[in-house]
Amino acid sequence: MNQQLAAVMYSYGAEGTIKIQPINRPQVSPGKVIVEIAAAGVNPLDWKLRDGLLKHIFPLTFPCILGGEFAGKIVEVGAGVTTFNVGDRVIGKPVNRGAFAETIEIEPELLIPIPDDLDETVAATLPVAGSTAWTGLFDIGELTAGQTVLIQGAAGGVGSLAVPLAHRAGAKVIATASQKNRDYVKSLGATDVVDYNDAHALSMIKGVDLVLDLVGGSSLEALWNTLAPNGRIVSSVAVDIAEKTPDSQPGKGTFFQMKFDPAKLNSIAKEIAKGEIPFTPPRVFYLKDTSLALDSVKSGGYRGKTVIRMK
DSSP states (O other): OOEEEEEEEOSSSSSSOEEEEEEEOOOOOTTOEEEEEEEEEEOHHHHHHHHTTTTTTSOOOSSEEOOOOEEEEEEEEOTTOOSOOTTOEEEEOOTTOOOSBSEEEEOGGGEEEOOTTSOHHHHTTHHHHHHHHHIIIIIISOOOTTOEEEEETTTSTTHHHHHHHHHHTTOEEEEEEOGGGHHHHHHTTOSEEEETTOHHHHHTOOOEEEEEESSOGGGGGGGGGGEEEEEEEEESSOTTHHHHSOTTSTTOEEEOOOOOOHHHHHHHHHHHHTTSSOOOOOEEEEGGGHHHHHHHHHHOOOSSOEEEEOO
């Protein structure tokens, strides 16, 4: 077959801008592989790109295909590739998106093997959530055992993985979530769960060494007073946090972007496969409903992550 189905985006906008249609399958190049995608993770970045909210930061060239993470099986191997073989199951994090399609060409260094006991639908959710959580908590946040971390937005895709990662590292985890998700977030490893709508409860939190902010916006305002003297806030969403840091907290707000670390992601995947890290099964949509999947992530209020299966 020389063609495949893909969710092709033709312009910015929330409605009618993505068409499910046949396109040419990629031809494998030297040093690359072709992966038949089983499932692709859906992230807030996808709907923000579609709606044009980030076009001043990440301008798109149309037509294009969204999707920044996937899981699938290698079906072709280019000349010179020695690290993977045809038939290997892999998790991938493409640099230039393109995962909302039946196949993708990608460099081997952007892949890791899927553990034997891990389902591809779950595996597809790990590159962004795992990399963001690890980068924020440990690479940028430098969280260590015995410290206190507050995870803002703990029931979402990144938060629901950040909570058990911080807990396993020996930190005390305080989390914010809606009242309906309180028990769920506690089951992930949080010691305390605070309703993010309860301003009084938030004001009572003190002595936090690190805040991992996954929400941004006005919710940040209440978090500055939770910090210990050497505490700080790292945010994956508040691009302007450094400029909005209060004068009383100089240098304590940092925006970060995730770093894809195959070794760390491989370790997380293995721990999830063994049941050592609790993980919430993702919600599943199919390729024909790509726009609906983006709208669902945009509306929020869900636990864990969302994936698009190709078949």
